[in-house]
Amino acid sequence: MTSIDLRVAAQQTVRERPRLSIPWTTVIAIPLAVLFAVPMLYAVYVSLLDQSDLMSATPDFWPPNIDNYLTAWSEHPFARYFLNSIIVCGAITIGSMITSIMAAYVFARVDMPGRNILFMAVVATLMVPTHITLVPNYLTMAGFGLRNTYWALILPFLASGFAAFFLRQHFKTIPKEVEEAAKLDGAGHWRLLWTIIVPMSRPAIAAIAVFIFLSEWNSYIWPLIVTDTDDMRTVEIGLARLFAEEQEGGINNWPMIMAAAVTILIPPTIVFFFAERYLVSGITMGGNR
Amino acid sequence: MKRVVVPALFVLPCLTVLAIFIYWPIFYSFYLSLHDVNLLSGRQRFVGAENFVDLALDDGFHRSVAITATFVLASVPLRLALALFLAQLLVAERPANRVLRGVFFLPYVSSTVAIAVVWSWLFNTDLGLINLTIGALGGSPQNWLYDADTALYAVAAVNVWKQLGYDMVIFIAGLQAISPTLYEAARIDGASRLHQFRTITLPLLTPTLLFLLVISVIDSFQVFTLVNVMTHGGPALSTDVIVNFFYRLAFVRLDYGSASAVVIALFLFLLGLTILQFGVLGRKVSYDLD
Numbered sequence: 039m040t041s042i043d044l045r046v047a048a049q050q051t052v053r054e055r056p057r058l059s060i061p062w063t064t065v066i067a068i069p070l071a072v073l074f075a076v077p078m079l080y081a082v083y084v085s086l087l088d089q090s091d092l093m094s095a096t097p098d099f100w101p102p103n104i105d106n107y108l109t110a111w112s113e114h115p116f117a118r119y120f121l122n123s124i125i126v127c128g129a130i131t132i133g134s135m136i137t138s139i140m141a142a143y144v145f146a147r148v149d150m151p152g153r154n155i156l157f158m159a160v161v162a163t164l165m166v167p168t169h170i171t172l173v174p175n176y177l178t179m180a181g182f183g184l185r186n187t188y189w190a191l192i193l194p195f196l197a198s199g200f201a202a203f204f205l206r207q208h209f210k211t212i213p214k215e216v217e218e219a220a221k222l223d224g225a226g227h228w229r230l231l232w233t234i235i236v237p238m239s240r241p242a243i244a245a246i247a248v249f250i251f252l253s254e255w256n257s258y259i260w261p262l263i264v265t266d267t268d269d270m271r272t273v274e275i276g277l278a279r280l281f282a283e284e285q286e287g288g289i290n291n292w293p294m295i296m297a298a299a300v301t302i303l304i305p306p307t308i309v310f311f312f313a314e315r316y317l318v319s320g321i322t323m324g325g326n327r
Numbered sequence: 328m329k330r331v332v333v334p335a336l337f338v339l340p341c342l343t344v345l346a347i348f349i350y351w352p353i354f355y356s357f358y359l360s361l362h363d364v365n366l367l368s369g370r371q372r373f374v375g376a377e378n379f380v381d382l383a384l385d386d387g388f389h390r391s392v393a394i395t396a397t398f399v400l401a402s403v404p405l406r407l408a409l410a411l412f413l414a415q416l417l418v419a420e421r422p423a424n425r426v427l428r429g430v431f432f433l434p435y436v437s438s439t440v441a442i443a444v445v446w447s448w449l450f451n452t453d454l455g456l457i458n459l460t461i462g463a464l465g466g467s468p469q470n471w472l473y474d475a476d477t478a479l480y481a482v483a484a485v486n487v488w489k490q491l492g493y494d495m496v497i498f499i500a501g502l503q504a505i506s507p508t509l510y511e512a513a514r515i516d517g518a519s520r521l522h523q524f525r526t527i528t529l530p531l532l533t534p535t536l537l538f539l540l541v542i543s544v545i546d547s548f549q550v551f552t553l554v555n556v557m558t559h560g561g562p563a564l565s566t567d568v569i570v571n572f573f574y575r576l577a578f579v580r581l582d583y584g585s586a587s588a589v590v591i592a593l594f595l596f597l598l599g600l601t602i603l604q605f606g607v608l609g610r611k612v613s614y615d616l617d
Contacts, residue, residue: 167594197341226333
């Protein structure tokens with residue numbers, strides 16, 4: 039290496055150094071992100087205070103007080119609400135994934151008369167606002183005596199136009215050739231779908247499953263309408279009830295209310311941390327539909 | 328025969344659920360909207376367009392529409408502007424940016440009721456962080472959720488905070504689809520950042536922007552959970568948005584006919600917006616059928 043080469047190399051390292059430093063865009067974004075996170079962080083902070091600390095100028099934060107969590111869970115049936123939400127969200131996620139995967143497979147890969155019309159009918163449901171279905175679906179459930187049952191909470195959501203559409207787009211990208219070997223072995227549609235197409239589409243399926251789970255966890259107006267017993271309430275309705283009761287009663291035990299809210303934020307946050315990548319890909323795909 | 332039967336059986340579960348819980352309800356909602364449903368006997372009397380005429384003359388409905396329009400105007404432009412700004416800041420694929428995006432995106436996937444409860448506390452008149460901050464800065468505290476002049480805007484602010492992350496993620500995808508060579512060429516020509524934004528970013532981002540505009544208008548028009556938890560439509564019905572108006576009619580007053588007329592009107596209006604998106608904006612529909 040000549041001295042000139044060395045000088046060039048040295049200059050390059052000097053030049054590269056600024057790239058390692060934090061870009062100005064991030065410098066602006068960090069304080070914004072902190073400000074943006076304040077509501078959540080503050081909720082956690084308040085949930086660890088005594089109610090008497092709320093009034094004081096110098097709250098006695100340390101040691102953190104987890105009594106509010108215990109109170110929320112013992113005085114209100116949050117364990118039951120959680121169980122209900124997990125059963126309902128789990129059943130809907132699994133059920134709607136199965137119906138959507140099967141339908142998407144036909145829409146993407148099987149020649150069948152009338153297929154395009156059926157597909158259009160499925161896609162058209164994406165434009166329908168949920169609220170238009172509420173009164174008739176409520177009457178259906180009430181008519182069959184299914185209010186306050188898991189059936190009422192689960193059945194209407196066992197199919198998803200969005201999932202069927204999204205998966206169909208994905209299944210179409212898998213080349214025909216991958217099926218050939220299996221077809222020679224005499225595999226039918228059922229085996230082709232579950233042993234070849236589905237395993238090849240895991241990321242897309244995960245994206246949709248996470249998306250459905252989180253939106254069902256968030257579901258509000260439907261469970262509000264079809265449940266009115268603590269046995270069947272989901273976490274969203276349970277928390278809204280607790281909040282309304284505290285306000286009506288004028289008790290306003292804010293630390294306890296915050297503790298209840300924080301516990302309900304935990305599951306979606308965990309799912310988010312583990313599945314952010316899938317979720318974002320699912321949402322951008324939905325966004326470009 | 329088997330060639331049709333097996334695929335048909337594959338599609339059947341999905342279509343059965345959609346038929347019972349979406350197609351039939353749409354039809355039945357139309358039907359109910361043309362009937363007067365007697366609460367006691369459950370008897371349905373055909374009344375033609377009477378429910379719609381009543382609605383068109385109802386001051387309460389007018390107020391709901393105005394409130395919802397105000398809500399949309401107060402949240403959508405702010406949402407999109409802030410989201411585009413953040414997307415610009417965080418568009419590069421760096422580990423730090425991925426973490427920061429997560430912070431802005433998290434509220435979008437979080438529990439809406441929990442968020443509504445947390446913000447109700449922040450807006451609390453006596454002890455809420457917002458009034459404490461205003462007080463510390465020497466301003467005068469507001470009644471926020473208990474004041475008919477501020478409640479709707481408080482809820483709109485929470486809506487912006489919650490939905491921002493979704494818009495940002497879509498904007499980032501749109502920005503990343505713009506070829507970097509365009510910016511390089513502009514830099515060589517000595518174009519300023521602002522100039523690049525105006526001449527490259529904005530035109531190429533227009534489809535994304537219009538998509539988000541339609542989506543966010545549609546979902547702001549249907550806001551309910553935040554309102555139901557934070558204000559119950561009050562104070563003095565100042566946050567009685569359309570879906571809350573519908574909810575009161577259908578599930579408090581049990582007037583299914585009028586309530587159905589409200590959602591049918593909402594549906595037709597939103598359908599018009601969607602057609603506007605596909606028609607006037609001339610976007611290529613990506614679900615081609617072959």
